[in-house]
Amino acid sequence: MKFFIDTANIDEIREAHDLGILSGVTTNPTLVAKEGVDFHDRIREITALVPGSVSAEVVSLKAEEMIEEGKELAAIAPNVTVKVPMTTEGLKAVKAFSDLNIKTNVTLIFNANQALLAARAGATYVSPFLGRLDDIGQDGLKLISEIAEIFAIHGIPTEIIAASVRHPIHVTQAALGGAHIATIPLKVIKSLVNHPLTDQGIERFLSDWEAVKTRG
Numbered sequence: 001m002k003f004f005i006d007t008a009n010i011d012e013i014r015e016a017h018d019l020g021i022l023s024g025v026t027t028n029p030t031l032v033a034k035e036g037v038d039f040h041d042r043i044r045e046i047t048a049l050v051p052g053s054v055s056a057e058v059v060s061l062k063a064e065e066m067i068e069e070g071k072e073l074a075a076i077a078p079n080v081t082v083k084v085p086m087t088t089e090g091l092k093a094v095k096a097f098s099d100l101n102i103k104t105n106v107t108l109i110f111n112a113n114q115a116l117l118a119a120r121a122g123a124t125y126v127s128p129f130l131g132r133l134d135d136i137g138q139d140g141l142k143l144i145s146e147i148a149e150i151f152a153i154h155g156i157p158t159e160i161i162a163a164s165v166r167h168p169i170h171v172t173q174a175a176l177g178g179a180h181i182a183t184i185p186l187k188v189i190k191s192l193v194n195h196p197l198t199d200q201g202i203e204r205f206l207s208d209w210e211a212v213k214t215r216g
């Protein structure tokens with residue numbers, strides 16, 4: 001499973017990129033709005049920093065408008081992936097983007113049938129939302145596993161991005177469930193690194209080392 005970062009904040013993207021584990025970035029209108037910057041400028045900045053897929057979401061609801069918006073986003077850089085919501089209009093837009101060889105990420109996926117439809121419309125990625133399912137007492141892990149199984153049975157090349165990742169257990173669950181990618185906020189990426197026994201182990205190694213040096 002690969003790691004994407006879920007943010008539009010350039011400092012956070014730089015920090016994750018410096019860790020050497022980053023394969024891409026996802027943004028959404030909420031995340032971009034928080035930054036208070038020009039949307040296209042920010043996407044340009046991100047695509048220059050991260051060579052992998054950078055998802056930029058359309059905000060129109062009609063297929064034709066989504067297509068126009070998506071074409072403009074795709075023209076920003078070759079690594080832009082156009083993020084499209086899972087609606088009937090969205091599916092029509094995904095098919096059009098697929099015919100134009102523009103990569104798409106179908107977002108707000110909450111059941112396996114939505115993922116299958118998106119894949120058959122030609123989506124490059126589908127994004128099932130783990131955390132938002134947990135919020136309403138449903139099983140996000142089960143959804144990831146179902147989609148992974150269906151895609152495997154039918155030889156579907158669309159990749160699964162586990163989204164709405166809120167804590168480290170979601171990351172492990174996504175990997176075990178067969179997600180190709182997890183898109184994760186920086187705070188959660190950083191929390192994956194740490195374990196109290198690792199810190200204790202380092203402290204112990206260093207103090208043992210210091211003791212030997214003092215003895216000569």
Ligand code: E4P
Nearest residue numbers: 006026027028132163164165
């Ligand atoms: C995915 O691409 C979305 O941007 C994101 O993961 C949504 O997460 P949230 O449910 O924490 O807002």
